[in-house]
């Protein structure tokens with residue numbers, strides 16, 4: 465079955481991973497800008513990273529037969545220094561204008577501090593002022609409910625927000641309902657240890673239905689699995705779900721979400 469991994473950090477993966485992902489049916493990936501494991505020393509490091517995400521990684525993916533799209537943003541982990549983050553935000557329009565960028569992401573909260581919130585608001589303002597899609601990272605387990613609530617409250621206060629153009633990612637059992645109830649796309653990350661697993665994601669699809677749910681590997685440089693979406697497909701098949709239901713989650717839904725971006729020009733095979 466063809467699938468889309470809507471959230472994966474290709475820059476941290478090998479060419480062998482890409483070849484195997486393609487063999488397993490991956491046709492499109494979305495790569496949000498994120499924290500590379502260390503704080504950048506200056507804005508030029510961000511510039512190089514944004515170039516990598518819009519120039520080099522699309523090429524590596526194309527060589528494997530996968531269409532690559534990027535998201536531009538500054539992660540909450542580097543949003544604490546508001547003045548520095550401001551310089552990075554100022555650089556974003558140039559990259560958002562690139563032909564293979566879907567929107568502003570991944571942005572969000574990590575420790576839910578005042579400074580993180582200030583940077584997040586400036587990123588949301590930039591995205592809304594340009595009618596960009598928005599992709600939100602939600603914090604790790606101990607802060608997840610609080611951070612998700614803070615993000616949803618911020619969005620609900622702004623009348624310009626169209627929930628169909630927003631994905632709240634890394635949802636778990638205690639946040640997925642909040643996100644779906646307010647009309648957003650809910651991303652579920654399949655991780656070997658933290659976040660959700662393929663079987664927990666299957667449970668959530670069984671409880672809430674396949675509408676507005678996206679599953680992704682968020683595979684990066686840490687313990688993660690670039691083949692997590694195929695594992696979810698296998699788990700759903702094991703449980704006897706119809707192919708159409710599985711395809712909705714791993715293909716139709718991300719296609720629908722991404723297609724709202726003027727830069728998404730992937731042509732599905734008939």
Ligand SMILES: [Zn+2]
Nearest residue numbers: 496498570682
């Ligand atoms: Zn990520």
